Amino acid sequence: MCIVECENVRKIYRKGTQEVVALDGVSLKIKKGEFLALAGPSGSGKTTLFNVLGGLDRVDEGCVILDGDELNQLTDSRLAELRLRKIGIIFQSFNLIPVLSALENVEFVMLLQGIPPAERNRKAKELLGDVGLGGLYARRPAELSGGQQQRVAVARALAGNPAIVLADEPTANLDSQTGARLLALMKEMNQTRKVTFIFSTHDRMVMEYASRLVHIKDGRIRDE
């Protein structure tokens, strides 16, 4: 069963009179529970595809269907609602809200979803425990290492029970050991929770972890 479906997606950026084709007829189907890496060099279009799949950006042509919703047909407000309910996002850096503690960062998405305080507190603690940060609830992001911050981000991404988790080069700012531990964690979450993970990366280690690898170059899918 497909959780994400891209059909002939084109995305063009305009800078003055110049046009840059970031995605040029991309078609891609992602099944529920996949652990997929979008790989490619800088400027290949993988981040654009990541943004399009995450409902962060709109396509110029073609369509993207996420769990039954065609993203280009949604208003900004509905798109925000969809990101809140169906997508978990992990960024390369600046992942957490600096003035909230680790626990509050994880709770935040559930707060926006309207989950009652006691339930979100219990679930946030459980998720932080699952990512190995059981004793660090009260720590602010500045008091956590890069790897710990990314673990909090993984917990937060899973907190809203999303259909997919999108991770934009999640290991780029981590050393190889921390990166490997994070990937193992995400793989475990993928397998135990059956959550679809989609990475954009040019990190070989991420590609090795992926159960499916999609290469992008010049805005097109080259091979799988």
Add this chain to the structure above:
Amino acid sequence: MLLQLAWRNIWRNPRRTILILAAVTIAVWSMVFSSALMRGIADQMVRNGIATLTGHIQIHQQGFRDDPSAAMHMKNPTELKQTLQDHLPPGALFSARVRTNAVASNARHSGGVTLVGIDPDREKKLSFVSSSIISGNYLDAEDPYGIIIGTSLMNSLKTRVGNKLVVMAQDTRQKMSSRAFRITGEYRAELEATEKEFVFITLPAAQNLLKMDEALSEICIVLPDREKVRETAAALARILPKDHEILAWQEMLPLVTATLRLYESIIYLWYLVAFTAMAFGLVNTFLMAVLERIREFGLLRALGMKSRWIIQGVMTESFFLLVIGIALGNALGAISVIGLSHTGIDLSVFAGGTQYWGLPKIIYPVLLASDAILVNGIVLVLGLLVSGYPALKASHFTPVEAMAHT
């Protein structure tokens, strides 16, 4: 948690937060204090005007104000006093007077004055005379030859307490009538012009001098509540004979009334100036705070936060700052007003200037609840409105734009 988030956000840059809090606090303080000062000046002017023989309401024979002579008198005072006893609200005071233009002279000097015959006991409670005696004694009701004069007149006549003073005026029969009085007391008034103008003798002495029998020139009324003046004057106008003129203090002191309106306008103008200065600071600070956090707003949008939640978040931060600033400004304003409520601000060194403008020598600030509420309302509501601009700006960042921001 959204409140916590807003609260913590405002303390991310404590120096900037303290600066904007200082701006709001000073703006509120200046608005509260300046309005209290203006109200104090206005209140003193009205009080002085009322205490300087005007009272809240005066009753005269029709035409007395155009021709304040002994001939323009009210002939049936007993009936008039009884009507007032019956119809004035509880706590109201009134006093009968005779008033006419006269010449006061001694062996070497003379000057034009307004001669006022008063009931010493009743007058004590409703005008400045008894409380302003600085040498000698207040009038004795049994003394038909006693006279009280002001310090300025005393100086210009080069006389002193205990000396004789001859007062000459035209009586009800249009003849000049004069009598020698002995100066029993010297009074000091708020305005020099008052000291020069008014001399006081007892009511029977004045009636006798002016051949008025029991007749009166005016009745001055002071009510327990200044706000009821117009209503009471209108009620009296309905029941008193038509040849009587009933005037409220607002009509008798047109300059004070106009000045009050001017002060009211100045207060609102100052509100505008203080608020505008504060608003620029507020918008500037919030814009800085928003632009510094573009990536964070992008993250929040990416997580699924809707535009209106981001607006709410920024507005909540603004609300916290405004509420704290308003509370501090009010506290500072209250301390300033309470601190000066006993001593006042003494402007007597500028006596010449203050008299020229009709200002009191000592200003006691008066803080009205309505002014404080208005200031707080203006700062809070308009402050939130101007914060709407940075809040809207924050809500308009798209996640991709914002996350790409460095």
